[in-house]
Amino acid sequence: MTVTPETAATVHVDVVINLPLDDGGVLPVRTGIGGIRTQTEGLVVFPRLLGPFEIDDDRWCVTHVGTGRRIPAMFPDQEHATRFANTVGSLADWSEKWPKLALDVRLKVVRMAKEHGGVLDPRIAEQLDRHDAKETRSV
Numbered sequence: 001m002t003v004t005p006e007t008a009a010t011v012h013v014d015v016v017i018n019l020p021l022d023d024g025g026v027l028p029v030r031t032g033i034g035g036i037r038t039q040t041e042g043l044v045v046f047p048r049l050l051g052p053f054e055i056d057d058d059r060w061c062v063t064h065v066g067t068g069r070r071i072p073a074m075f076p077d078q079e080h081a082t083r084f085a086n087t088v089g090s091l092a093d094w095s096e097k098w099p100k101l102a103l104d105v106r107l108k109v110v111r112m113a114k115e116h117g118g119v120l121d122p123r124i125a126e127q128l129d130r131h132d133a134k135e136t137r138s139v
Helices: 078-091 103-115 122-138
Strands: 010-020 026-037 043-051 054-064
Touching: 010 043, 043 078, 054 078, 078 103, 103 122
Parallel strands: none
Antiparallel strands: 010 026, 026 043, 043 054
16 A cells, blocks of 8 residues: 555644743744644644653643644543544544634633543633633623
8 A cells, every 4th residue: 555645644743842941931942743643634643742852652742733733731641632632523624724713612622621631731721710710600
């Protein structure tokens, strides 16, 4: 069988890693990764990048191919990340360069990440908690 870009097990994705600096700031560095395809066209999984040449096999990410942006959650392994990516496939057209996700869809995505064993990035977890608290008060 001939392997084509559409049938390869991995796909090249340009991503940005924020490297910590001694002064507390970060240095954004663009690099390429070989993301592992999922059933959802446009979403790939790969281990967390610690730097340009170092990965953390104990934490996995789901990333959008078109933008290089990852869903703001870490998963305990490839299986959890893949299951999540396959589940959220119907929520958007992830094959688009810049999929448009309404607020309710974005909330659903991060809630589903938690349901699939993902640990939300602290900033996103805080925003979700504030949103849910506001919703509770208005009911």
